[in-house]
Amino acid sequence: MHIKKVIFLKLFLFTILTNSFSQANIVINDQIQFLNDQIDNSLIEKFEKAGINYSFSIHMKTPCDYYYTVLDQQENSKRVTIENCKKEVIGSLNLLQKTAGFSDQDYASMLYFKILDIIQNPFVYVVTEEKPIQKEVVINKEQEIKTDTDVTQADEDQEELATDMNQSGNQHDSRYFFSPSSYNLKKGELYYNTIYFVLHDIQYGVTDHFSVGMGTSILGIPFYITPKFSYSINEKNHIAVGDMMMFGTWGVNFVSNLAYATYTYGSRKNNMTLGLGYFSATEGDLFNQKFNQPVVSFSAMAQLSPYIYFITENYFIHYKGKYSANYSHYNDSTGEYSSFYEDYSLNTNLLMGFTGFRLINKNKDIIGWQFGLTYFARMMDDIPPKYSGSDWYTSANGLNALMIPSVSYTHKFGKKY
Numbered sequence: 001m002h003i004k005k006v007i008f009l010k011l012f013l014f015t016i017l018t019n020s021f022s023q024a025n026i027v028i029n030d031q032i033q034f035l036n037d038q039i040d041n042s043l044i045e046k047f048e049k050a051g052i053n054y055s056f057s058i059h060m061k062t063p064c065d066y067y068y069t070v071l072d073q074q075e076n077s078k079r080v081t082i083e084n085c086k087k088e089v090i091g092s093l094n095l096l097q098k099t100a101g102f103s104d105q106d107y108a109s110m111l112y113f114k115i116l117d118i119i120q121n122p123f124v125y126v127v128t129e130e131k132p133i134q135k136e137v138v139i140n141k142e143q144e145i146k147t148d149t150d151v152t153q154a155d156e157d158q159e160e161l162a163t164d165m166n167q168s169g170n171q172h173d174s175r176y177f178f179s180p181s182s183y184n185l186k187k188g189e190l191y192y193n194t195i196y197f198v199l200h201d202i203q204y205g206v207t208d209h210f211s212v213g214m215g216t217s218i219l220g221i222p223f224y225i226t227p228k229f230s231y232s233i234n235e236k237n238h239i240a241v242g243d244m245m246m247f248g249t250w251g252v253n254f255v256s257n258l259a260y261a262t263y264t265y266g267s268r269k270n271n272m273t274l275g276l277g278y279f280s281a282t283e284g285d286l287f288n289q290k291f292n293q294p295v296v297s298f299s300a301m302a303q304l305s306p307y308i309y310f311i312t313e314n315y316f317i318h319y320k321g322k323y324s325a326n327y328s329h330y331n332d333s334t335g336e337y338s339s340f341y342e343d344y345s346l347n348t349n350l351l352m353g354f355t356g357f358r359l360i361n362k363n364k365d366i367i368g369w370q371f372g373l374t375y376f377a378r379m380m381d382d383i384p385p386k387y388s389g390s391d392w393y394t395s396a397n398g399l400n401a402l403m404i405p406s407v408s409y410t411h412k413f414g415k416k417y
Helices: 002-020 035-048 104-120 150-169
Strands: 025-030 066-074 077-083 089-094 136-138 144-148 190-195 199-205 210-217 223-232 237-247 254-266 271-281 292-304 308-332 334-359 367-380 390-394 402-415
Touching: 035 104, 066 104, 077 104, 089 104, 254 292, 308 367
Parallel strands: 025 066
Antiparallel strands: 066 077, 077 089, 136 144, 190 199, 190 402, 199 210, 210 223, 223 237, 237 254, 254 271, 271 292, 292 308, 308 334, 308 390, 334 367, 367 402
16 A cells, blocks of 8 residues: 555656656757757756756747747856746756767757756756855765755845846847838747738748848738848947848839948847948839939837837938929910920939837737837939920929828747757
8 A cells, every 4th residue: 555655656756757847848059059959959858857848949938838948158157047937037057167079869868958957957056246146056975955045135036136137138129110220030930010000021030130021011012121140349349241132013013122231239138230332223113214323221229118229220222313494485476385294313412211119018028019200301402594484384393391100010920049
């Protein structure tokens, strides 16, 4: 009878343990190039046996189903650190430094047992460089002793650390209203943006530094593709190069291209971007002349509250505008009607952009809405006096300024941790 109780108790404990992991997922941010395909495959098998899913992306609707693991270098030691969805460090352990002769299977086993140890003993292996945060493990040659430490100051440190981590994230840092920043999507992230639900745009993170996107209107006119490569110089300085090729579809005749480079300064939540590009376009249905001109852009983002951002993006282009003047005159005395037209050019400055606010969904920060004003202004040299008479009509007299309310919707799908 005693043996049956022991067996039953073991089965009960095993069921509780495996069920506790049935919904758990592991994602790993490898900052030290520790992982490779062989190690990943081995970890997948090992975690699966423990009832844990080793994932390469995050389902943003259930972020608390994941253990967020970071492999990084801290001073002279490599460490594995795990956080929960509240950005609380639940454990951190050193990786072995002397691993001569280790195979990929050995590396996988070492990492697997350390991660499993932290998960099974949350808030035990949590230390800072100076002192423990909550509990510290002291290893004695004869026995393992776990001692509690003073956590009053440690709790304050942990709260401050969590606050800093929460402030560092921004799901929408890769773009402003439409223009890109020098930040890139993570590998596996898909970003969707629509303006008025008429223009639709998607961007996909191929790697952590390279993304590619495409977009079109609901009519399929025009269609564009836009690759981008990004690089972080340091925490506050980032650069990117990219291209947007746009061409007519469904019988619309034109081709244009914008090659650009951007420099972004600041954090992911407060930054500004200076861009320089070269815009070229063929003469066609959407353009009445060829363009081969540089373009300057300036964009900025500022966090006003946890869920509200101020954003602005602006473009400036100078070009020789091609205009036409039509002459039409009726001579009452002779009854003759004369008409002809002439082409001429004017130095033209084009300024356009968007300024407004981004509202982040409080429950799902992967969703955002942008509200504001889109504006267009065309400034040019004075029209030649020759064409100012009542018998002349010139295309340069057209609309020179426009401002309209604008709204866009953004949604990020999946996140590579």
